[in-house]
Amino acid sequence: MFRAACATDLTDAQWQLVEPCVRTSGPGRPPLLSKRALLNAVFCQLRAGSAWHLLPRVAPWRTVCK
Known part of the structure; x- marks a missing residue:
């Protein structure tokens, strides 16, 4: 899966x-x-300060959150 x-x-x-x-x-x-x-x-979420479920399609947010 490619992502920017x-x-x-x-x-x-x-x-x-x-x-x-x-x-x-x-x-x-x-x-x-x-x-x-x-x-x-995780670093993207920490920097952006957004909700876990708003993460870009890097990984499923429930996987990253745990």
């Missing part, structure tokens, strides 16, 4: 610093969304 980059998206250099700190998934089915996409959605 947001000003709050992590750069490749920033993602390399953050990635080791992000908990990996345990056993079970593989995640549908990447950890980077989820972080980008």
Whole structure:
């Protein structure tokens, strides 16, 4: 799924610093969304200060909110 980059998206250099700190998934089915996409959605919401359900189509808002 293609989406336009947001000003709050992590750069490749920033993602390399953050990635080791992000908990990996345990056993079970593989995640549908990447950890980077989820972080980008959280940063977008924090910057915009809007309601969770008004997030752009980065990820389902209920996935990001939890």
